[in-house]
Amino acid sequence: MIRTDVLEQLPVRTALPALERALDERGAAVLCAPPGTGKTTLVPLVLAGLAGGGPARRVLVAEPRRIAARAAARRMAWLLGERTGGRVGFTVRGERSVGPDTVVEVVTTGVLLQRLQRDQELSGTDVVIIDECHERHLDADTAAAFLLDVRATIRPDLRLLAASATTDAEGWARLLGDAPVVEAHGVSHPVEVVWAPPAGPVRPPHGMRVDPALLTHVAAVVRRALTERDGDVLCFLPGVGEIGRVAGQLAGVEAEVLQVHGRAPAAVQDAVLAGPSGGRRVVLATSVAESSLTVPGVRVVVDSGLAREPRTDHARGLSALTTVRASRAAGRQRAGRAGREAPGAVYRCWEQAEDGRLAPFPSPEIKVADLASFALQTACWGDPDASGLPLLDRPPAGAMGAAREVLTAVGAVDATGRATGRGVRMSRLGLHPRLARALLDGADEVGGRRAAEVVALLSEEPPREYGDDLAHALRTARRGGDGYAARWRQEVRRLSQSLGRSAGPSADAGAGPDDAAVGLVAALAFPERVARARGQGAFLMASGTGAELGDGSRLRSAPWLAVAVADRPAHAASARVRLAAVIDEGTARLAAGHLRFSGEEVRWADGDVVARSVERLGAVELSVRALRRPAPELVRGALLDGLRREGPGLLRWTRDSGQLRLRLAFLHRVLGAPWPDVSDEALLARADEWLEPELSRAGRRADLARIDAGQALRRLLPWATGDAARLDELAPERIGVPSGSRIRVEYGGEQPVLAVKLQELFGLAETPRVAGVPVLVHLLSPAGRPAAVTADLASFWREGYRGVRAELRGRYPKHPWPEDPTTTEATRFTSARLRRD
Template identity: 70%
Template structure:
């Protein structure tokens, strides 16, 4: 046993307080900075493996990642001077190294959930420690909620510990009803230098990160190597793709560049965690996996790109994707702390200091943004389908849970009452997403258990981009690399696991090719993503989303596609296909049969009707596969009432222009609008809104757009006149269509302006002393006095005033231009005329 190493771990001084807290409360929250030994010393001490007289117990440690679980087990075994599988072992999906003498077993939270579903009492376990709770992974939140339920109902002796590396431990303390035990850290001072990128770097969207930022990060790594003369440089980047690109930009640096992430080969992971050898400096490019779960020795400088990658789910479309976000302040603090584990260090933050306060305080809990289908199946199997009785820091969003339950009912995991079925219980034991579990169970009978397991293993961990977007070809590449390629090795282990869980082997049918079999299984996993070709390279999926293939994809041209992986880039109109399989129509119909519908459709279709005008009533029987229309044939027996309702809907959508509007009808509408505005009831409101609101009352038997075009709007308006009160007879009196002027002409009144207009030649109004008024004398007409050429010479609502004051100027301006027309000095007494004959403008005899 390496006593010297164990004694150096600072968490040791908190052990007495932790033991006392567990004895009194049965649970505890441990807060200690990364590197203090909470993941390694605490489990060994609680298991009685430190030769300090503590009783022997069996301790289960849950880690959020496989890499962290393996690393923690190896570190504890090394501290004991043993090999993994003895006193300390681990279990991750597809790999178990533990035996009858194992006292500390490290598992992933996913494995812990599987174990709890099989054995709710967690038999043989005395202490359960959930590590890195602050990361807020959904599996960890769920496992802790289940453990609390177990302790409250079945195992009051079970001791629980929630371990966190961040200061925000009070929420966990309230959840566990337990005190916080704090361990001191031994972190050395870390000098933080802000190194913002040059102007013009664009913010990330989706999984896209501006190459200019990556160039800046690579330059900052070189700067760190130059300014910090000793030790390794740990650089945080959001994902595997960015790690590869920055590694290429660091070609030629005087250091060994290592790429650390969840998919990194085991030898690379071991080399990172072992430390530098032969004095060669290292640059470790890492995802957030190195934030707190792992101890990377030798680091003296940290370069933080300031980004993290989180899962997001579009529940309406069933599309999941990763998105790049700014790292939280808590996450940035964790990253910086890595530079001060063993000696004073330097942290380079690749953003402006002013941006610090704008970053989120904590990362978003996965339960608030993720697909909850697997979570909902876990809680249903636990006996709490809505998760209402579980002790969770954050309740699951109602919309996400509703979408999850709908999916689970569709795959047969839940019945209509929301209770888990026997099929659902079997699906939960498979340890894959419920959609993949459905594909495995049903696909094994269809294509054979081997091909079904191979395909589901391919879908459970997305293959490298280098494998391409054709799932059948990616499967062949995984087979070829099962002994040499890191992904292929993991894939082969998962295939073996799935085949063992299936139990009875089924053979591949004769003639079943890889292409057909892979396509069938992918379609079973994602029936909402079965798509039919639209324009070249674009598919409409049954879920209603359009998805596009890359220009160079070998899948372009296939009439049907089963999409395994797709995401929607920020701002894009269509989803982007990452992995898919070509299928035929028969496979599409079989896999998505639950989405197949035949419906009688009577509605207004805005795309039907005459070319260029658009819209008509359609009546047809439509067969669809989700959003994909398979066929449509006309209905000959559509009920007239439904046809009328569809026509009415079209009228409301496209407006009253669908009716027949004669000039007389338009004129009547303007007159009625005037009377409604000036006199109110009983004169009707004939605005578009009012007419459409009451269209069901006045629209007769119409079955199509052509019927609407035959409806005389004038007759409709006439029917709205106040006949019952007798006021309709006064229409021409109150709002006359024409007004007789002094010359005897009957001039049309224009009711379009707010104040009605009478446009008349000036000479025809000679002798008129008062302005004509309408609406029971309430509204004077606005007189447009026209020149002989018909152009406005003056506008007035007060004729007497115009004759007295304004006429003189008009006469002076126009009589020379129109000498054949009369321009008397006193128009108020002159004879009105429509003509130019001699004497037309002579004076009238004065009265009296």
Template identity: 65%
Template sequence: MRHDDQLQQLPIAEAVPRVREALAECGAAVVHAPPGTGKTTLLPLALAGLLQDGAPSRTVLVAEPRRMAARSAARRMAWLLGEQPGGSVGFTVRGERRVGPRTRVEVVTTGVLLQRLQRDQELPGADTVLMDECHERHLDADTALAFLLDVRETLRPDLHLIAASATQDSAAWARLLSARVVHGRGTSHPVEVRYAPPPAGLRPPHGMRVDPGLLRHVAATVRQALADEPEGDVLCFLPGAGEIARVADLLSGAAARVLPLHGRAPARLQDEVLGGGTRGERRVILSTAVAESSLTVPGVRVVVDAGLAREPRTDHARGLGSLTTVRVSRAAAEQRRGRAGREAPGVAYACWAEAEEAGRPRDPSPGIAVADLTAFALQAACWGDPRAERLALLDAPPEGAMAAARRTLRTVGALDERDRVTRRGQRMAGLGVHPRLARALLDGAAAVGSEAACETVALLGEEPPRAYGDDAAEAVRRARAAPREDPYGTRWAAEVRRLRSLLGARTAPPEGLTREQAVGTVVALAQPERVARAQGGSAYLMAGGTRAEPAADSALRGARWLAVAVADRPVGAASARVRMAAAIDEATARAAAGALHGVREEVCWDPEQGPQDAPGDVVARQVESLGAVRLSVRPLPDPPPGALREAALQGLRQHGTDLLRWSRSAAALRQRLAFLYRTLGAPWPDVSEEALLEQAEGWLGQVRSRADLARVEAGEVLSGMLPWASGAAARLEELAPERVEVPSGARIRVDYTPEQPVLAVKLQEMFGALETPRVADGRVPLLLHLLSPAGRPAAVTADLASFWAEGYRGVRAELRGRYPKHPWPEDPAAAEPTGRTKARGRPG
């Protein structure tokens, strides 16, 4: 039975004529309308001529960013027409297709649309393509729209394009499409926003970790909302499936039915949530971002928002990609709140302080700016534009990410040396999986048999539940044995069937190959940079150079080699965390990561050589390696002397001149020269650490090792730097004497270390002196540290005459009582200097 009454109530109906006018005039339109207005359901039906309004019959493709949204939209449209999916309305997602000969509206995921465009750029049979939820900026959606614009400009000027968005970025899309903007009115009811900040002291999210205290607060807010708002369901937004499970546990016993809504939930449960609850029953729907805009959850009057979302991040230098938890953007937060006002006035609880609102990003990060671009680069290369320079994109791909993507594609054989797509690359693009997994599927089928290759790639394509463990071989076994009601096992089996059909002829595994070896081989083929060898203890070193560790209770610990399938690097952690891997042997690692294999000669300074208390030495060796992993090291016979010297210089620059031999006289000479350079400047040399190292190329002779460096006399180096040519070197002892003769006749060493040179001398040895001794042609007075007979400081002065006149009397009084056997004359300037006690019987 058709539901024309509900069709007529959808607000977008009044905008349909304007959309048709825009398409007739420009061939493209940007439809801006709030969620729930019918742009995803009524608009395609109207454009296809299925509303019995006399409109011509056309075929419409609707592209959704998620499988759940595609299935839901198709079922909703079919229900409005009184049909089941597969009639006038159908859908195609990876692993499931329901279309028929009468289908005029087909809902597909953006990934499926990309596959069709690559197979046939003219997109035969499609009159109109509606790209839904463009504001979410998924990479596949941006790519598909760029391809469609190219098709429309070059091959299909008759193809109509619609970009549907629920946010206010319509002007940018209109410029990109050269289209008119059609605004649709919404029927949203007022939503009261209540801020419910969590308690102080919670740690901010990092990586995939969310503070358990925040989840407890979110659960408490949901309970409070159920108590305060007597009607309607509660829709609670959380960043991921793991947080949904934990909050569901915390809501045990709540006065409502708790239901999860995320991409991994079983299709039956998704349909149940989206179909609405039974009369008299309240529901709490715990959802990821899938319910922000592309899905309608009926019955919702209350929204509780944890304020978090998940975005992809890629470390191109280490080859690590993962999701990370971020604060939700203001635009997304507004979308979430709007869910409470779809059917009636509602309430939205924001689990953060109102003062934090302005500090949140305005919009979510575009996928092209933060995601791994390897699949995008392959799509662009297959399209004939390897650098994506001609594609109509709102944001250009980052150059560094694209360069890393092309390197990966060359490694797996998808691009040639000129970055043109190969026949192998075209086949890989048609498999509908990441290029790394496509390589693992093709090469793995030949190496271990098609069945094991399909099973392992299906596992790697969608990370299994944590309950499956971190051993990939064990996870494959559990997926194979999963009961029919296991949602992951069901999806895994469907993906295995799809991959098996794409591979074609089946290949048998080699005789004697175990399942564990087969899985490890395929994982290694997918991520050759992540083959890792044990380094001692629990640490492994990946071929890409990143250290990693399995969990403390992992059965993988102890394996000599691992093929790491999934790893992430928590913020602040010294090494990556292995989330899934398979044990392999060295032969498998060599075969899978053959492109990283190399033999090189090294003559360098190795900081890990030498004694433990003084690490570092020159090494000359031949190194066989898989990337950063050393397989073997052999001494290099007859290394070039110049290379040895350069390596020693490298060590000298790293560790400093302490590697040289410093006698006491050499250290003193350096201090004297530093004083003269500081005081007089040129021609006296700069002997600071930085200057010596900068000039090391000139003064360092032929050395081959750390031992040779230790034999270099630093004093000779400094002597060679003296200004001999100008004759100034002959005045060194005159300008900065090593010792100064004092009135007692003693020659006292001068300390040139301080800014002002110091002469530490017994006070009595300076009797009879009228002026302070000076150095540097009389420019600098020595700082006198006048000592007691016991050698302890009694006074400090740079003006001896003033000290005799003013300071001596107090010092004399103190020292005379402490040292009565020493002379303490009333007039020291006229007294005889001495270092001895006074003669017996002589008056004091």
């Protein structure tokens, strides 16, 4: 029996007429509705004609997480007085509850993508709702882009609704073709904000690490909230590990402690979402409880202020979740959970002053995540670079380039970026392309069942208590009775069936020991992470990144590893291995064959040319021997590389050659072309031009040091135009002065400098010029010490000379100090010498 009384109380009902009108007139709309208004449960039922008497339609609801999809379907079925599998059903990875009468189906965005790839028309579907679109999950953004493409080309009748609690409504409206924005206002109760920062210092999060001091503080705040407030407490923590540690510290509290996250057993999730059963509850949850789920009975929220977001280090081939400060939008969502049913309170475990410095919104996954799966989806869709897809944010070019390299390596795309037949099959496995490759190729080597077992371990990282040895983790999962083992067995069945083979416990077991099979499959998934031991628990991965095992790891004595999970802490030189399997060199060669290089290798290393015959897997050297007669072109390339790395200082620069470079730099700055740019960057860019033939005769660093840079530099003079002959005229090395001396000009500063004794300039009325630029005259005392500086000699004789004369004539009485220097003959000598002469 339909629970009409509950349906009529849902606040979103007031927005339904405007929503249905928008969909009828425009075919697309954006629905903004706070949590608890019924946007996830009532709206699909109304659009399907199950609650409100409208026309019958088949509605597909896409949720970002499996837990949310199951919960939404069960809630809608309950509102209809039914069980899932009737008129309301759900499909998530590895679980399906749908019947012949199902008209509202809730799926994850990943399942929706799979369905679109198989059937672009979405035959039989009338309305698609993308729920919680504000979370900006990559699958949701991709699904929205594909759906808009479908609407624009083959299904203009398909209705599309983007629904969210808090979102960039204007951005989504533009994306959906200037679709109408419909707002529903919920019944909001006041939520008091209590600032509860730690009393002592707490280290900021980095990688997956959270300071234990913060978790201890969060547990203390939960205890405080239980004493100060009524109702259940919902505590937000970044991940499963932190939930477990805080749960341990809450032992003995007078409340039932429950854990809600994607890995929690379905029975626990159902118990939390069903509401209070008598006593008080403390619900420890990840961000899954921000908006996707409603937890009844909550009056208090304790917010750790942390969240997990994906990050990818494309240079090292490492991608993982990382702990970050939650955005202000997330903070508002979390706080709102305390005011769903009555006035409540939120305890924020950070300083109020920090709140304004938080990011306004979470980072869109497309900006920070590994894009290999996205790139495969777009390649299968027929748009390899995603340039024609309507997306709120464009994928970064670097991340897409790295993704295409992965897809090419696993055979998923061809040279043009188009999906191969193998790539299409990979895209339909519901796995990351790396894991799809490991499943397909691993099945041929170790059997489908065992390949599925290992890939299932890799697709959802096992709990830390399983250890860092992947083979040991496999044996633990096989005999385990925990929630992870149950989910693992379910995924093994799904993957085995996807290979078209029996899912029975002994079917297609393959040959060879488990350890070898586990290592091979892991290496097939992450070939650039095959790693060779360097001693004392240190390894070098084929990607060039160092890797280290924990002190107590049983893997420390392994000669080779296939690293499945690793992260690189901030400022650390090496990655930390979280999960790996022992392999041998043969397995490494098989899995990472595309990284194998064998041949002559001549390069600049450790400050000189190194010539070797080498065989390696990526950065891991397998065999090396010295090369006696390396190819001249390879040597020349290594020398050029050395010059680019260390600069022209590798050459021999005399005083004259250094002065020549300064003169040319001055003319280039003042006159421009055809005088050459002789900066380090310009010289290195033209090194093969001005250093021939010396470079072709050189073989090592010492030979570079014998090259006369000044002689070579003259090759860059503008000989072709005839200007080279004017070098000494335009930028002379020396300038003649009235005394008869020829004084060197220094060209290192903004102006050329002429440093000359004052008496040698007597009678010179105007400042000398080079290339039209007045020199900066440094007037020296008879002892060669600075007496004055001027760029206007005439002005100095009129105004400055008198003061210098008064100061120095007593100190140097043997030298001439005439009252009028402009009419006196210049000299290099003393007054007595002049009289003798």
